[in-house]
Amino acid sequence: MDKPDASQISLPAPIRHDAYRGYILLSMLVFCTLFYYLGEIIDLAGWEALRWGFLYGVHDVHRLLFLVPIVYAGYVFGVRAAMMITIIALMTFLPRALFVSPFPDPLLRIVIFTLIGGSLGYLTATAHQEMEQRCQLEVRLLAEKEAMLRMLEELTDGVIVIGPDYKIRLANLNMISHFGEGAGAYCYQYLHQLDKPCRNCKLPGVIEGATSGWQYHFPDGRTYEVLASPYVDLDGTICQLTTFRRIKPAKS
16 A cells, blocks of 8 residues: 655644744744844854944843743643743853853842743743633533533423522423513513512522422413422522423313
């Protein structure tokens, strides 16, 4: 069997993206390093026209450029990459501190910068990681809720979700067929045409964690067996999930 040509082999998208981002990070490091030692490079090359005083002063400002690759590494690749780039930056600073810098306390200044830069990279990496985990959790919760909604729609019993403010958050098709559209209405208005919660309302107890069962008898003769259980909605609100099973039809 013929072997595939290397030019025809495509890498998965995440690998290509990581390689692309790696090249960006490497370019940042090269640029920052060249700028950090630009004065020495100019001296070696003899470029007198580029001999600017800024390039030969205290390099605290020059080191600030290294914050860009450190933060970028933390955001894109995580904590380990941020720490690795921080160490590379420290190794880049050491030759100037040990052999070139005529200014006082060069080692102390690079140590302070390294601690600050590493902390920023770490905080950026952890914040981005938490954000990604939160997004993944939201996607998972949405998928689970959609699956639950599909299951509720297939039930032959009526189902409503009632919030702690007595408003109906969800009613399945069977419930709508028996009582009409009720999303957004108050449960006591929707079920009993009342202006305030029922006298023996079970909602507060159910929200506190107690599952309850009872029967609803309507004036037209309908009787429903009702089961109410606590339910945590997607926004974290504790609600009441109530099922209605008709056990007696309306009077003819």
